[in-house]
Amino acid sequence: MSNEMFSALQILREDETAGRVFEELKRSAGNRSGWDLSRDLNINPETLVETLNKLKEARVIASNGQGLAGIYYLTDLGFKLRMVQAA
DSSP, X not given: OOHHHHHHHHHHHHOHHHHHHXXXXXXXXXOEEHHHHHHHHTOOHHHHHHHXXXXXXXXXXXXXXXXXXXXXXXXXXXXXXXXXXXX
16 A cells, blocks of 8 residues: 555544545545535535535645635545555
C-alpha cells in the first residue's frame, strides 16, 4: 500500500466527518455540491469546507470549484479507497 493511500485511509478512519463525506460521495457516485453535502449530512458549512479541503489535500476528492459552491467527486485514489474499504 502506498504512503498516499495509507495516509488517506488514516484520515477517513480518524476523522468522522471526512468518513461521512467520503461515504456519501461513494454512495452517490460523486458529483455533489458542497451545499448538498452540508444539507444532506447535516454538517456545519464551515466544518464541511475544512473537511473538503482536507480530503482534497489528501487527493481523495477533487472539485470543479471552491467551498460550498464546488461540485465534488472522487479522484482515482478515492476510487481505489472504495475497493480497499470493500475488501
